Amino acid sequence: MLSKTAKEQLIAITGKDRFSDAVEILTCYSYDSFLEEAMPEAVLFPVSTKEVSEILQVASAHKIPVTARGAGTSVCGAPIAVNQGIVLCFTKMDKIIEINTPDRYAIVQPGVINGELQRALAPEGFFFPPDPGSMNFSTIGGNVALNAGGPRCLKYGVTVDYVLSMEVVLASGEVIRFGSRNIKDVTGYKLSALFCGSEGTLGIITELTLRVVPCPETAQTLMVTFDELDNTAKSVSDIIGSGILPVAIELVDKVGMNALENALHQDLPTEAAGTLLIEVDGIKESCEREIEKITDILKKNHAVSIIKATEEADRNRLWAARRAAYGVFAKIAPDILSEDVTVPVSKVPEMVRSINSTIGKYKLKGGVLAHAGDGNMHPFICADRNDKEEWAKVEAAFKEIFTDAAALHGTLSGEHGIGLAKTQFLPLVMDEASRKFLTTIKRAVDPDNILNPGKLV
Amino acid sequence: MSQQSSNCGKCGICLSVCPVFAALKEEENSPRARVQLIKAFREGKLTSSALLKELMAKCLMCGSCTAACPSGIDHFEQFMETRADLIEKEGDLLEIRGLVFLLAKEYRLGLAAGMAKAGQAVLPEFLQKKIKVANISVDRFPNLNTKPFRSTVPEIIEPEGKVQGTVVYFTGCATNYIFAENGQATVKLLSALGYRVVIPKNQKCCSIPMLFHGGIQQAKDNLMTNVECLSGHNAEAVIVDCPTCGSALKKEFPQVIRKYGEDATKADKIAAKVTDIMQFINNRRDKLEELIQQGGKAKNDIITYHTPCHLRNSFISAEPMLRKLEAINFKPASDANSCCGGGGTFFYEYPAIATKMAETKAENAKRTGANIWLTDCPMCQMNLEGRLKPEDGIKMMHPVLYLSSLL
Numbered sequence: 025m026l027s028k029t030a031k032e033q034l035i036a037i038t039g040k041d042r043f044s045d046a047v048e049i050l051t052c053y054s055y056d057s058f059l060e061e062a063m064p065e066a067v068l069f070p071v072s073t074k075e076v077s078e079i080l081q082v083a084s085a086h087k088i089p090v091t092a093r094g095a096g097t098s099v100c101g102a103p104i105a106v107n108q109g110i111v112l113c114f115t116k117m118d119k120i121i122e123i124n125t126p127d128r129y130a131i132v133q134p135g136v137i138n139g140e141l142q143r144a145l146a147p148e149g150f151f152f153p154p155d156p157g158s159m160n161f162s163t164i165g166g167n168v169a170l171n172a173g174g175p176r177c178l179k180y181g182v183t184v185d186y187v188l189s190m191e192v193v194l195a196s197g198e199v200i201r202f203g204s205r206n207i208k209d210v211t212g213y214k215l216s217a218l219f220c221g222s223e224g225t226l227g228i229i230t231e232l233t234l235r236v237v238p239c240p241e242t243a244q245t246l247m248v249t250f251d252e253l254d255n256t257a258k259s260v261s262d263i264i265g266s267g268i269l270p271v272a273i274e275l276v277d278k279v280g281m282n283a284l285e286n287a288l289h290q291d292l293p294t295e296a297a298g299t300l301l302i303e304v305d306g307i308k309e310s311c312e313r314e315i316e317k318i319t320d321i322l323k324k325n326h327a328v329s330i331i332k333a334t335e336e337a338d339r340n341r342l343w344a345a346r347r348a349a350y351g352v353f354a355k356i357a358p359d360i361l362s363e364d365v366t367v368p369v370s371k372v373p374e375m376v377r378s379i380n381s382t383i384g385k386y387k388l389k390g391g392v393l394a395h396a397g398d399g400n401m402h403p404f405i406c407a408d409r410n411d412k413e414e415w416a417k418v419e420a421a422f423k424e425i426f427t428d429a430a431a432l433h434g435t436l437s438g439e440h441g442i443g444l445a446k447t448q449f450l451p452l453v454m455d456e457a458s459r460k461f462l463t464t465i466k467r468a469v470d471p472d473n474i475l476n477p478g479k480l481v
Numbered sequence: 482m483s484q485q486s487s488n489c490g491k492c493g494i495c496l497s498v499c500p501v502f503a504a505l506k507e508e509e510n511s512p513r514a515r516v517q518l519i520k521a522f523r524e525g526k527l528t529s530s531a532l533l534k535e536l537m538a539k540c541l542m543c544g545s546c547t548a549a550c551p552s553g554i555d556h557f558e559q560f561m562e563t564r565a566d567l568i569e570k571e572g573d574l575l576e577i578r579g580l581v582f583l584l585a586k587e588y589r590l591g592l593a594a595g596m597a598k599a600g601q602a603v604l605p606e607f608l609q610k611k612i613k614v615a616n617i618s619v620d621r622f623p624n625l626n627t628k629p630f631r632s633t634v635p636e637i638i639e640p641e642g643k644v645q646g647t648v649v650y651f652t653g654c655a656t657n658y659i660f661a662e663n664g665q666a667t668v669k670l671l672s673a674l675g676y677r678v679v680i681p682k683n684q685k686c687c688s689i690p691m692l693f694h695g696g697i698q699q700a701k702d703n704l705m706t707n708v709e710c711l712s713g714h715n716a717e718a719v720i721v722d723c724p725t726c727g728s729a730l731k732k733e734f735p736q737v738i739r740k741y742g743e744d745a746t747k748a749d750k751i752a753a754k755v756t757d758i759m760q761f762i763n764n765r766r767d768k769l770e771e772l773i774q775q776g777g778k779a780k781n782d783i784i785t786y787h788t789p790c791h792l793r794n795s796f797i798s799a800e801p802m803l804r805k806l807e808a809i810n811f812k813p814a815s816d817a818n819s820c821c822g823g824g825g826t827f828f829y830e831y832p833a834i835a836t837k838m839a840e841t842k843a844e845n846a847k848r849t850g851a852n853i854w855l856t857d858c859p860m861c862q863m864n865l866e867g868r869l870k871p872e873d874g875i876k877m878m879h880p881v882l883y884l885s886s887l888l
Contacts, residue, residue, distance in 0.1 A: 048532045051521050052514040057491045069507070096508060097493040115506040135506070139497065161497040287551045351551030354490030 026065050026110075030086045034068060034110070037078045042069040042116070053111045056098040057158075057350065059359060059409065060444045064091065064105040069116045073191060073199060073230040076112065080228065081197035083110060083474055090195075091476045092224040094135065094166030097158040099350070099362065100443030102170055102223045106478040112228065114165050121231070125150050129188055129205050131233050134165025141234075150236045153180035156439065157347045165229050171221030173439030175272035175346070176303070178397035180237070182439065184220040189233035192219060192226075195470040205233055218465070223441055224476040226469050240305035243271065244315055245333045245342060248322050249296035253277055253380065256298025257373035259325040260396040263302070264369045266321060268314050270397060274301040274346055275376070279391030280404070287352035290345050296328065300396070301342055349393055349402075356389055357406035361418055363445070365429035366438030367399045378428045379403040386417040400438035401429070426452055442480050489516045489554055495546035500790070500820030501539060504834050510539050512546035512556055519563050534567040539831060541824030542693055543790030544728065558736065565695035630657045630664040631680060638668055638678040645675035648761075649716040651707070651730065653723035654686050655859030666885035667722050667758055673772055673888055674765050678720075681710035687726040692733060701741055704734060704748075712747045718756040722881060724858050728795035730755045757792060759799040759857060759880055766802065773808040773887045784811050784883070785851035787842060787865060788818045789858035799857060799880050808887060812849040816842060823864025835864060843868040846875065855880045 026034070026045065035043050044050070045066040055061045065088075070076045083090045089109025096103055105111050118135035125148045132141060139160040141152050154167055155174035162172070168190075173182045189203030202215040219226055250256040260273050276284070276299045285292040293299055300322075304314045315332070322330055333339050353360040367375045376392055383390045383405065390405035403425050407414050426436060430452040437446060450459055459481075466473075466481045495512040496502050502511040509518075518536060521527040540560060547556045631652060648671060656664040671678050685707055688700035711719055711730075721727035735748040762769055773779060788798040798818070803811045822838030842865060846854050854869075854877045856862050866877045 046532055048518065048527060048530060048536060049509050051518060051527060052509040052511075055491055055517060057493055095493060095496060097496075113508070115508070118506060137497075158493060161493045287553060348494065348551040351490045351492035351494055354488045354492075354552035358488055360490055 026088065027086065030082060030088060031066070033082045034066065034079060037075055037082070038068050038070065042071070043067075053093065053096070053113065054104070056093075056096045056101060056103050058099050058101040058104070058443065058445060059361065060101045060104055060106070062104050062106045063108070064111040065108050067111045067113055069113050071117050073193065076193045076228055076230050077197045077199055079110070079112065079197075080193050080195060084195055084197065084472060087472050087474060089474050089477050090228070092134075092165070092169065092228050094163030094169075095137070095158070095161050097162045098166065098170060098441065098443060100170075100437070100441045100445040102441050102443035102476070102479060103166075104444060106444065109474070114163060117230070118163075120144050123148065123150075123236075124205075125236065125238075127205060128207075128236055129233050130236050131231065132164055133231060134163060134168070134229050136164045138162055138164055138167055145236055146239070149239050151239050152186060152234060152236050153177070154183040154186060157350055160347075164232060164234070168220050168229060168232060169222065169224050170441040171439070173395065173398075173400065175274055175343075175395050177439070178273060178395065179269050179271045179305075184217055186235045187216040187220050187232060188235050190216055190219055190229055191231035193228045193230055195227070195472065195475050199230070200227075203233065207235060221441065223443060223479050225466060225480050226475065228475070240307075242308045242311055243303055243305040243339065244311050245339045246300070246302045246315065246318065246322075247293070247331045247333065247342060248300040248302065249293045249328045250298045250300075250326065251296065251328050252326070253298040253376060254373060255325045255327075256300060257376040257396065259300060259322055259327070261370050261372050262321045262325060263318055264397055266317065268304075268317055270314070270318070271303040271305045272301070272395065273397030275299070275372075275392070275394040275396035276301070276346070276349075277376075277380075277391040277393070279389070280349065280393045283352045283356060284345050284349060287355055288345050288348060290341060292345065293329070301346060303339075353404060353406050357408055359409045360404060360406050361422065362393075362402050362404035363422060363425065364438045364440045365401050365403065365425060365434055365436060367401065367429055367432045367434035369397065369399045371432040371434065372396055372399055372401075375399070375401055375429060375432060375434065379425055382421050382424045382428070386421045388414075388417060388421060390421075395438070398438070399434070423449070444479065447480065488552055489513065489520075490552045491517070492551065494549050494551060495556075498545040498549045500541060500543060500545070500822060500838060501834065503819075504822070504838055509536055512540075512550075515540065515560060516554060516556065519559050522563065522566075529567055529570040531571050534564075534571040537564050537567055539827075539834075541790065541820060541822065541827045542689075543820055543824045544794040545790055545820070548794040557733070561692055561695075561697070564693065565697050568695035625659055626657070626661040628661075630661040631682060631684075633661065634664070634668065634680055636680055636682050638672060638680070640672040640675050640677055643675055644677055646717045647677040647679060647715050648718045648720050649679045649681065649711050649714050650720045651684060651687070651711060651726060652680065653721065653726040653859075655723055660859060660879065662882055663722055663879045666879070666881040667720065669885045669888065670758075670762060670769075670881055671720070674762070674768055679714045679716060683710050687723075687729040689725055689729045689733065692729075692737065697737065697740070700737070704738060704741075705743070708734065708738070708747050708751060711751050716754065718761060719751055719754045720756055720758050720761060722758045722857070722879065724757060724789045724792035724796060725860070727755055727757055728791045731795055757796040757799075757857070759802060760796055762881075762884070763799070763802040766805065769884070770807060773884075776888045778887050779808045780887070782810065782853045782883075783849070783851045784809050784853045784855060785814050785846050785849040786811070786817055786880070787814070787821060787846070787854065787856040787861055789856060789861045790820050790824065792857050793818065799855075803855070803880065809883075812851055814842075814845045814849050814851075816845045821861045821864050823858075823860045836868070839864050839868045843873075847873060851875060853878065853883060855883055 053067045054063045089107045091105040093103040093113045114135040117133045119133045121131040123130045156172040191201045282294050285294045379392045393402040426449045462481045685703040688703045691700045731752050735745045738745040738748045822835035
């Protein structure tokens, strides 16, 4: 329980309307899209940097843990207040402050929804490339805190590549700013790269200047089916190996495709062992050349069918189906665990094989989706957490998958983050000295460990 | 008790379609939170409280979350049951209880409509402006019908010329008591298209407002009577002009009747035949264009449109049809598909939120330059009309009313 003094001081900052410690309300901030849940002691909705700074001053005086939260759609438990304390919810700090397309930047508050920014940019002919599956409901602040990725990051890069400047409130309540509106900026440490993906453990982001880019002239999408998953995966490494850079190459296996079709009824190819969704963009003529080259590679890999979707509506339908992928698995079993191990693209066929044999070995319901073009795998397993025996198998299977990925020079997380899901596996990819360095940084900026304690370090 | 909520993947897709969440930006006012709260309540982690009841009630029951949910959660069923439990323990607003009481018995509704009509007639104009129902001043409320629509028409209406087929028409309370002109327009259009219209005299309120407010058992009489009188007639469709009544016939009737432990065969048959009037006309659009041309009454109006949530989620929006109709000058609003905040009795219980949502819609409708604003749902119409001023020069009506004026 918060002390009476702390509670009074916090209410003095936000007013009663934007503070709650009612158990019904706290229940709604005890979860995200991951499995673990924990009740905070209070939730606050700041609307300005000044308020965030004042809240942090109170929190550090009383040593109250502070966990920042956007829309609560993290899939690694990053915004779960495992050590209780305050949840700082940013959904009401949601203004787009400036869009400047001649200078190619946008300034936003952290609570802006990724999709809202896209809608604001579209009439100007611009877009913000990071496109996590949750883009229509997750916040930019959350995207930055987790360094989110998405399908088109294959061509365009991930969130960190688009953060020009940040305003951050430190644990002490002090407000700092770094970076500028310039793409080229080597004035000081590249701190945006440090804070991006820090999962709220180093500071609280209160404003972001983001790089935006012009929309391509056109885009074309192929839906390709195979009767062997091996050929599906090999096509991916062959396309990337050939020097073409598509926007996205998404891989869906049979289990995944059937789950999507059962939920969405979109006439999807449920018979195929593997399906690829490939998109290229750019100038019309170059798109056509690339599609030709890609088609040759697909045929060499024995593609069963290649369907071209040029109509905007068809493309949107296919991508909407792909974006629903997380939710549809809830139909298979009560709980879903989907991870995001990432391997060099030439290792994609090997990794897909190893994921499948692991899931098969433990006789679990699951499969693999992937942003395959950049080696970002999404092995998923649907099971019931209340079934202790089954869940032990799920955990053992993921441990093997992480170990296999590490052995292929892969990494634990491509885009979801570490959060509560993967801290224990860090030693697989980072030695002790490197892990200790993370702790050194954390201690230097948050000596009392009040910022999202229990995560990452 | 259904335990579907444990299969919510908590993915958050519903946050992107929920109109209440969009207005308030608080997780507790989102479908995902309600599903999690219901789970906590069923598991005994939360007990009944006024706050929990309020969180369950702050929902438009528009069904957008269910339509978007990849996990296949039936939000309506869960919310309805939980609201019934909580209202039993925590009570409900006096006015809302009154509404449930009125709707449970059709004659009481008729009586109340008569009283309200009298009240409306005797209130001096300046007072009408001052008195508000929820967020809407009384002078912006539509006048009630002098006589209930169904009492003014025969039970079977033969078309002019060759008979194409027979349809049954479920009029709903709004047409019966408030918008008689929509009923007349629907009959006129159906007759012109060559259909025999059957309007069963003993049809009752669809009971959706009751089900929302925990009156599941009180609704039984209405549901069973409706199923009986709408069945048969050799009808190829059961026509509705109110999308909410339509979605009740299509989705809730079979489900709730099964819950009563009664035979739902007839309800299933009706559910399969329920057709929104605009969808029915759209399937015969060529004939309509021909009739409008013959009539020669096409006008210079600029038309815009608002898609009711229940139409979008249970049927299809009338917008594509309005776009295609050559006889009208259609200018779509940028937010034609977003919710107006008027769902059910929401605008009565949470006027501030509903006002905010409707004001944005009214602004965007004005921007189209339209002088006629069409929408299919009586609640949407009343809610949106409440945000219009006489100087805006925009008239609201049901699309059938406008189309029939062209014949």
